[in-house]
Amino acid sequence: MRIFRSLIDDLPIRYFVPLGFLVAALVAFGVFVGIALPEAENKAFELTEEDFYSRLEDMQGRYNSLLAQGNSLALNQDIFILANKPGVVGLALVDQDMKVRYASNSSYEGRPASELPFVADPALVKRALLTGQQVSDRNEKSGHLTGYAGLGFVESGQMTQLCIVYVLSADEIRANFQSVAERPITILTVTLLIIAVAIGGLLFWKVEKRARQLLKAARKLGEGEAGSIDLDVRGTDEFGQLATLIRESADKLEASRKDLRAAVAEAQRANTAKSAFLSNMSHEIRTPMNGVIGGLSLLQSSRDPAERHELIDAALSSARSLLDIINDILDFSKLEAAKMDLHPAPFHLGRLFQEIYMLMRHVAAEKRNELILDITPDCQAWIEADAARIRQVINNLVGNAIKFTETGQIKLVARLVGGEAPILSVRVEDNGPGISEADQVKLFQRFSQVSQEDGTRAKGTGLGLAICKQLVGLMGGEISVISSVGEGSAFLFSIPVRRASEQVTLLSGNKGEPLTGLNILLAEDMKLNQMLISRMLERMGHTVVLAKDGREAVAALDREGEAEFDLILMDNQMPHISGIEATRLVRSRADRKSRLPIVALTAGVLPEERDAFFKAGIDGFISKPVEPDQLRYEIERVLTQRP
Numbered sequence: 256m257r258i259f260r261s262l263i264d265d266l267p268i269r270y271f272v273p274l275g276f277l278v279a280a281l282v283a284f285g286v287f288v289g290i291a292l293p294e295a296e297n298k299a300f301e302l303t304e305e306d307f308y309s310r311l312e313d314m315q316g317r318y319n320s321l322l323a324q325g326n327s328l329a330l331n332q333d334i335f336i337l338a339n340k341p342g343v344v345g346l347a348l349v350d351q352d353m354k355v356r357y358a359s360n361s362s363y364e365g366r367p368a369s370e371l372p373f374v375a376d377p378a379l380v381k382r383a384l385l386t387g388q389q390v391s392d393r394n395e396k397s398g399h400l401t402g403y404a405g406l407g408f409v410e411s412g413q414m415t416q417l418c419i420v421y422v423l424s425a426d427e428i429r430a431n432f433q434s435v436a437e438r439p440i441t442i443l444t445v446t447l448l449i450i451a452v453a454i455g456g457l458l459f460w461k462v463e464k465r466a467r468q469l470l471k472a473a474r475k476l477g478e479g480e481a482g483s484i485d486l487d488v489r490g491t492d493e494f495g496q497l498a499t500l501i502r503e504s505a506d507k508l509e510a511s512r513k514d515l516r517a518a519v520a521e522a523q524r525a526n527t528a529k530s531a532f533l534s535n536m537s538h539e540i541r542t543p544m545n546g547v548i549g550g551l552s553l554l555q556s557s558r559d560p561a562e563r564h565e566l567i568d569a570a571l572s573s574a575r576s577l578l579d580i581i582n583d584i585l586d587f588s589k590l591e592a593a594k595m596d597l598h599p600a601p602f603h604l605g606r607l608f609q610e611i612y613m614l615m616r617h618v619a620a621e622k623r624n625e626l627i628l629d630i631t632p633d634c635q636a637w638i639e640a641d642a643a644r645i646r647q648v649i650n651n652l653v654g655n656a657i658k659f660t661e662t663g664q665i666k667l668v669a670r671l672v673g674g675e676a677p678i679l680s681v682r683v684e685d686n687g688p689g690i691s692e693a694d695q696v697k698l699f700q701r702f703s704q705v706s707q708e709d710g711t712r713a714k715g716t717g718l719g720l721a722i723c724k725q726l727v728g729l730m731g732g733e734i735s736v737i738s739s740v741g742e743g744s745a746f747l748f749s750i751p752v753r754r755a756s757e758q759v760t761l762l763s764g765n766k767g768e769p770l771t772g773l774n775i776l777l778a779e780d781m782k783l784n785q786m787l788i789s790r791m792l793e794r795m796g797h798t799v800v801l802a803k804d805g806r807e808a809v810a811a812l813d814r815e816g817e818a819e820f821d822l823i824l825m826d827n828q829m830p831h832i833s834g835i836e837a838t839r840l841v842r843s844r845a846d847r848k849s850r851l852p853i854v855a856l857t858a859g860v861l862p863e864e865r866d867a868f869f870k871a872g873i874d875g876f877i878s879k880p881v882e883p884d885q886l887r888y889e890i891e892r893v894l895t896q897r898p
Contacts, residue, residue, distance in 0.1 A: 380403055605635035622661065640752040651722065667681075699734070732751065769891070852894060856881065858878070
C-alpha cells in the first residue's frame with residue numbers, strides 16, 4: 256500500500272488521467288483473458304456436449320444392430336465415415352482386454368488401445384462395459400470430449416462386449432466464441448486509448464505549462480535561489496494559490512537566508528566538536544576501566560593478603576583516574592573550546608608511578624609482555640602538579656606500548672631533576688615493531704594511526720597521542736618520539752613541577768588533631784550512600800542521624816529529644832523537598848539553628864547546580880563519589896573557618 260501511494264504521489268499530472276484510461280483498457284483486456292475467454296470455452300464445451308451425446312447414443316444403437324447381424328463391412332464403413340467428419344478426433348471399438356477390434360484406421364485393429372492416437376481410459380472403458388451406459392470425459396487442456404458406450408451382442412454362440420471410444424474436439428466452437436468476444440473488447444480498448452490520448456493533450460495544454468512553472472520555482476526555492484524566482488501563474492484556483500504561497504515563502508527565505516546559513520555552519524561546527532569529544536572520551540576511559548575490572552576480577556580469586564591489598568590499591572587508583580576523566584566529560588564546554596584546565600595539587604610522585612605500575616603490569620601480562628618500572632630515589636618526593644593529567648599521559652603511552660608489542664618488554668623510566676622547580680622527565684620504551692619516519696611525522700595529529708606490519712592501520716580512534724601532546728603542552732612541557740622500524744620505540748616527555756611538603760596537613764581546630772565527636776545530620780535518599788557515608792563518619796568518631804529526604808532533614812531540627820547538630824550533610828536530588836530547597840528553609844529560620852553549617856554532598860557537579868546551592872546558603876561542597884580524606888577535609892575546613 257505504501258509503494259502504491261508513493262507511485263501515485265510521484266506520477267506527473269499530465270500522465271495521471273491518460274494512465275487511468277490505459278489501466279482501464281488493461282483491465283478490460285484482463286477481463287477478456289481471465290473471465291470472458293474461459294467462459295466462452297466452457298460454453299463451447301456445453302454446446303458440443305449436446306450434439307456429442309446425441310451422436311454417441313445413435314452410434315450405440317446402430318452398432319449393436321450391425322454387430323448382431325454380423326455385418327462387419329457396414330460397421331467399418333460407418334466408422335470410417337463418422338471419423339472423417341469435422342471436429343472428430345477419432346473413433347474405435349475396444350474389447351474387454353483393451354484391444355482394438357474396429358477403428359477408423361484399420362492398421363490399429365488387433366493392437367492395444369494404448370497405441371491409438373487419442374486417449375482411451377481403461378477405467379472408463381471397463382465402466383461402460385459393465386453398465387452398458389454412456390460415460391464421458393472432458394479434457395479442457397486439449398479441448399477434447401471423449402465418450403464411452405458399451406455394446407453387447409452374440410458372436411459365435413457367445414455373448415460379446417465391446418466399448419465405443421468416440422473423441423470429439425470443441426476447438427472450432429471455441430474459436431468462434433473467441434472471435435465474437437474479441438470484437439467488443441477490442442472496440443472498448445481502442446476507445447479508451449483514444450480518450451486517454453485526447454485527455455492527455457488537454458491536460459498538457461491546460462495544466463502542464465503552469466505546473467512546470469511551479470515546479471521550476473519550487474526547485475529554485477529549494478536550492479536557495481529565492482531572489483531569482485519569476486513565477487507567472489495567477490488565479491484563485493489551486494495552482495494560483497500554490498503560486499502565491501511559493502512567492503511568500505521565497506520572500507521569507509530571502510530575508511532569513513544569512514541567519515540560516517550562519518546557523519547551519521554553527522551546527523556543523525558543534526556536531527564536529529561533539530564527534531571528536533565522544534571519540535576522545537571513548538579512547539581515554541578504557542584504560543582505567545580495565546584497571547578497575549581487572550583488579551577486582553583478580554581480587555576475587557586472590558588469597559594472598561599482600562596481593563589483595565595491592566589489587567585493591569590498583570583498582571582504587573584506576574577508579575580515581577576514571578573519575579578524573581568523567582569530570583572532564585561533564586565540563587564539555589572547556590574541552591570543546593580547547594580550554595581544559597589544570598588542577599595542580601600536592602601528591603607523592605613515587606606512589607603515583609607505583610600505582611600506574613600496578614595498574615598496567617596486569618595489562619602487559621595479558622599479552623605476555625614484561626613491564627619494568629625504573630625510577631630514581633629523587634622520585635620518592637612530594638610535588639605539586641596535576642596528577643590526573645600526568646597519570647593520563649603515562650597510561651596512554653604505556654598502553655600504546657603494550658598494544659604494539661608482542662611478547663616483549665616495556666620500560667617506564669622517570670627522573671626528577673632540579674631544586675624547588677624541578678623537571679619531571681618520563682620515558683616509555685618498548686622493543687616492538689617500531690614506527691616508520693612517514694608515520695612519525697603525523698604521529699601526534701588527531702585521528703592519525705600508524706601502519707602495522709601487515710599493511711593495515713592500527714585499531715583505535717587515533718586520538719591518544721594527540722591528547723597526550725595537548726596535555727603535555729598545557730602543563731608547559733614537550734613530548735617526542737624516537738623510533739626505528741624493527742628496533743622498537745621510545746616516547747619521552749618533560750614537564751616542569753614544583754616541590755611540595757611531604758604531607759598534606761588537614762585544617763583542624765584542635766592543634767592538628769582531627770575533629771571527632773560531632774553530631775552530624777546526613778540527608779541522603781540512597782540506602783547505599785547512607786551506609787557508605789555513615790561508615791566513613793563513624794570511623795572518624797562522629798555520630799550520624801539519617802534523614803531520607805529534605806523534608807525529614809528540616810523536621811529533624813525540631814525533633815524533641817534530639818541532640819543539637821554540629822553539621823548537616825545535604826544531598827540535592829531527593830523526594831518531596833530537594834537539598835537546595837531544604838537549605839533555603841533552614842536559612843529562613845528565626846532561631847540560631849539557621850546558622851547551622853551545611854555542606855552539599857551531591858553527584859551534581861555542573862556549575863549551575865553548584866551556584867544554586869551556594870546561593871541557597873551552603874558553606875561547603877563535596878562531589879560524589881566521596882573519599883574519606885575529602886570528606887574529613889571539607890568538614891574541618893567549614894567548621895574551622897566559620898566565625
